[in-house]
Amino acid sequence: MAQSDVRGQDPAVDDGMSLEPRSREATEGSGRHGGGRRRGDSRAERPRRRRRALRWSATVLAVVILGTAGAGYLYYQHLNSNIRKGQRSSGDDSKAVRTPANAAGQTPLNILLIGSDSRNTPEDLKLGGHRQSVGAPPLADVQMLIHLSADRKSAAMVSIPRDTRVHIPECTDPKTGKKYPETDDIINTTLARGGAGCTLATWEDLTGVYIDHWMMIDFAGVVNMADAIGGVEVCVKQNVWDHPTPAQPGGSGLKLKAGTQKIYREQALQWLRTRHAWGSDLMRARAQHMYLNSMIRTLKKQNVFTDSGRLMDLAEAATKSLQVSEEIGTVKKLYDLAMELKSVPTNRITSMTMPHVDDPQNGEHVVPDQANADKMWQMLRDDVPFDKNGKPSAAQQVANTTPATKTPSTDPGRLGVLVRNATRTATAAAVGGRANDISEVLAQKGYTRATTDTSATLSEDSTVVQYPSADLQGDAQAVARALGIPTTAVKQSTDVSGVTVVVGADWRTGTGYPKQSKPKAGDLPGGSDAINGSDSTPCMPVYKPYQW
Template sequence: MTQSTVRAPRARGEGPGNGPGDGAGNGSGDGGDGGDGPRGNGRRGTRGHRVLRWSASTLAVLILGTSGAGYLYYEHLNGNLDRGRRDNGDTKPLRAEANAAGQTPLNILLIGSDSRDSDENVKLGGSRDTRGNPPLGDVQMLIHLAADRRSASVVSIPRDTRVDIPECTDPESGDTYPATNDIINTSLARGGAGCTLATWQNLTGVYIDHWMTIDFAGVVRMADAIGGVAVCVEQNVWDRPLPGVPGGSGLKLEAGTRKVRGEQALQWLRTRHAWGSDPLRARAQHMYLNSMLRTLKDQNVFTDPGRLMGLAEAATKSLTVSEEIGTVKDLYDLGGRLRTVPTDRVTMTTLPTVPDPQDANHLVAKDGEAERIWRMLRDDVPFDDTAEDRTDAKPEADAETDAETEGEDDAAAGGDAEPETGAGPADSAAADAEIGVLVRNGTRSATDAPVRGRAGTVARALVGRGFARAATDTSAAVAEERTVVSYPSAELAADARRVAKSLGIAPSSVERSTEVSGVTVVVGADWREGTTYPEQAAPEAGELPADTDAIKGSDTGQCMDVYAPYRW
């Protein structure tokens, strides 16, 4: 169990159970057809789908057939789950504004932990000398489910990518970790998954609704419950220690398409040397997840109570989740939303990176290309270019379920008592001359030095536009890939938007932050000259940078090329 988790009420004493979000939602959410509608009812299957709505009593119908036994089993499954705080770091983004239909995107962070906090994890992961050490988040993926629920975009960040990690507080121990600049997998050890979520939010500007984690044992458990996942290698592969290159996952497969399960599935997901790099390991993970999604969609679990029980048992034992989705019902509803996305509208990518100038063994985000991906997520632009006027209309029952549970989704989405949206409060801004504005130089990047005098230039421009109280922040230059306008409290939101508008900065770049004491303009690396923020071309669907290594969920032809030293 990671530092940020607490054991659920009615815990059953199972193993550690950190689990992959990749299995929970999709595994238990597959199926969809719950029986025929009443005779003479023109709405196909409506009552049948209503019967399948998740609750204690319907779980009894689906699994055990009696309401009493079903309720007990539902409570047992809830007891399997570990939960933790959604966010325990110093983080900024606001929830995205709703579209014209009142829908908002859903963002889920999936974290694979290398925790060795149990005999099972030590056996699977080796490195007995590291038992008890804080876990590292070696696999990190953000799933973005579009507001219209018609597409899903996934971005992985390689574990050795250097990023800014905010100040985080461990909710269990109360220990506070100061802000730092380090590789992203260390964020999990600095306060748990809530700190990793805060790191992603600050990096991307995307509000993340939930997190899910999985450890070694959870991967094995889920792969067995699914029945194995098909993967492909171009050549025979054996990821083993070589002279001068210790380690290796132990994966050994013959060339061609093979089904991996149990420990072999874990070996596939952990393999790095045999593919040649960490970004290529992300590709192998994407291939596995896409194959798993296709497998689950092909399995009609609702017609097989025993199979449903097995998947539900494995998922709840394997998952640690943010507390606002900490029940089986929440996870089922989440899976139902993911289930509506066709596999050809699922696009998995890896963040474009370049070698870290400070350490050749690490990576940094590639300027410009990384921001294009983050903006597509913030603006809810699909990663694929599939036409939106699809003729295959959404199944009626799915549409009904979405409409009826949209409020529940919003209520569970963030875990904040009074979550704000990008719209901010309705009150108007103060007069320009009365708004205090501090301008900070954030033009330093991982590869470029800061532009000297940028804060002063922009502050003088604001004074010239009527913001008489604009001033320069004299503290050291910071690094901010994109320009943002931050404010500390709701009553200053309108002021911040007014300042942003005067500089030509988009409303999506106005953020609430505890790091500032008043309206603050952080001039980012994307604005290195001039006094008006350069107009940014709106990203179009499918306009991903060339080196994101995008793979569609429906692509069955993917096969990993094996790095020559690891062929046999």
């Protein structure tokens, strides 16, 4: 099949079949007898011969197109029919906003990759789990945010351990219409509370990062993709066997000898699922990052996008393996997405895990390490590269970072301002009386009608000033200036009826908003366990009970 069939017949793709001669030498050397120009040729004969050759080429090409277009179109439709689609977000109250465009008008792209532990097909059941698991709601055991920079020159892959306790917003199951109330629970339960769209909404609630799309793959999908790629190279420091032990039942079954080797089919799934032999969830995330980095390097070496046979195998496996959010649910859109990801050099890809600490409520769970995790989310929101290998460009400068100043619609003493306490975090309770403290500061600044919202204690990483409509933007900006809050934190929101100050976890003490330092490229937070995509040297250490 021609490449254009898989690519959705994208006219921008050069398929190597242009009717124009590639060079003068190629044109003069063409002809029935091959070879170059014969001694007796005249100048008048050469153009006629070229025209005949051109007509012959065009005729052959037309026959090929007519003979294969129907089959190509049917195959393209077949691939499209393989793709399963779902609603982008099933959360009912997302406050995440897109990162402003840079000076070149480009915006980052964020994709949530979800690995499901579903056993709801015979193939999935054969690869892992028990028959009792059939029909049970799936868990999102692998969750990774892929961030592609606005200039498409760097990328990041950020994982959250599956046992991280987070705030899960209210979600609605798009299939049944059932509403699930907001709760605090571990993040891998989100898939059963409204599908992948609820997992995406939870990530947005936690990070404040707007997520454009999600992709989900199950057990069988991992096996099929590994097979289509031709295996992925991994490394272990010792012989490993992830098997049941007296102290720990279960295990992935992964069994490999020490050293570097390629893994295929079930072994690829076992590698990604192994936890006990690596010693922790953090190390499992590291193994997953190593696998994905190796897979990316493998695809780049193979140049699979110019190998039509390999491309067909990969297209078949990918479209059968993936569920995607509906706005990218065609082969053409997935191909274009792959091309954007492929353009990033491997030394500009950084994979890491959210910094976390033990959950004080449950020793088997973890919660975000607030300061370091917040720094990571800020870098994603501000599109700051996680590596130091790039050169700053004018396009990386954010356009219109500071909104234009608007004139307030009324005097401070006549403006009603509501203050909410959102200082609660996963590891710390809300600061008592925080909203009242800031209300008093506003009153001293002339906002005598400022009041405190006592209805609920919220949880927000960053302080924001919200307003419901454009006519109150100037008033909201004036309130922000009075408190020392940057105007970039002034946001329009349909969730408020007037100017509202939401005091976040970044302002737990003091009456003046603390100065915020902006992270720099490569300035990664502690505990992120970062790996560069070009580094092929990492080798997984094996926990002693699982060495053989």
